[in-house]
Amino acid sequence: xxxxxxRYAHVVEKHQNCLLNTASLxxxxxxxxxxxxxxxxxxxxxxxxxxxxxxxxxxxxxxFVSLQSALTYRLAKxxxxxxxxxxxxxxxxxxxxxxVLSGIFFVQESFVLQHxxxxxxxxxxxxxxxxxxxxxxxxxGMSGDTMAVFARGGGLDSTSRDRKVDALGPPPLPHQHxxxxxxxxESLSIL
Numbered sequence: 001x002x003x004x005x006x007r008y009a010h011v012v013e014k015h016q017n018c019l020l021n022t023a024s025l026x027x028x029x030x031x032x033x034x035x036x037x038x039x040x041x042x043x044x045x046x047x048x049x050x051x052x053x054x055x056x057x058x059x060x061x062x063x064f065v066s067l068q069s070a071l072t073y074r075l076a077k078x079x080x081x082x083x084x085x086x087x088x089x090x091x092x093x094x095x096x097x098x099x100v101l102s103g104i105f106f107v108q109e110s111f112v113l114q115h116x117x118x119x120x121x122x123x124x125x126x127x128x129x130x131x132x133x134x135x136x137x138x139x140x141g142m143s144g145d146t147m148a149v150f151a152r153g154g155g156l157d158s159t160s161r162d163r164k165v166d167a168l169g170p171p172p173l174p175h176q177h178x179x180x181x182x183x184x185x186e187s188l189s190i191l
Contacts, residue, residue: 003132004028007068010138015075024067031060058124062099065092065131084137091131098124 008025011017037053069092072085098120105117 001029001032003135004032004064006139006142007135010142011071011075013143014138014141018071018074020067020071020074024064024071027060027064027067031057031064034058034060058099058102058121061128062092062096065095065128068131080137084134088131088134091127091134095124095127095131098127 004025007028008021011021034053034055034057037049038057039053041049041053043050065088069085069088072081072088076082076085102117102120102124105113105120108114108117
């Protein structure tokens with residue numbers, strides 16, 4: 001949930017909010033709710049709840065990575081950002097294949113195919129976790145303003161925008177910095 005929230009805030013801060021970003025936030029949180037169910041209700045004790053959680057988590061995680069891949073292409077401006085977009089698209093396609101094979105084998109009666117389903121389920125999960133790891137590329141450029149996006153209920157306020165513009169333009173008038181915040185660290189990549 002935290003990674004999904006940080007990604008959402010980073011996109012809002014660096015670009016602007018859009019439907020893809022908001023949809024990604026929603027699907028990421030729905031996926032997290034399903035994963036909470038999967039983790040807390042084991043098959044041996046609460047089979048129905050476990051499968052309901054999996055039925056929520058797996059499709060929404062597939063939707064989340066698909067939306068994030070599309071969002072990455074939409075926001076890409078440099079060659080490096082396009083490489084990340086290509087990597088995310090490849091991981092999304094591999095995850096889709098793993099999810100489909102897991103589902104096909106899951107409904108079979110064979111003991112061996114049930115185990116194959118579990119293997120593909122884990123392959124799917126590992127690919128999704130590695131996909132989340134690709135957010136490290138963007139998170140390296142996070143600033144204190146990223147966290148402030150939530151406090152302001154959305155995009156940057158005028159004083160934050162003024163400070164970013166001021167660094168490139170002429171000095172501001174005295175009344176423009178009346179609301180300025182103390183200097184915040186430029187990178188939160190330690191996260």
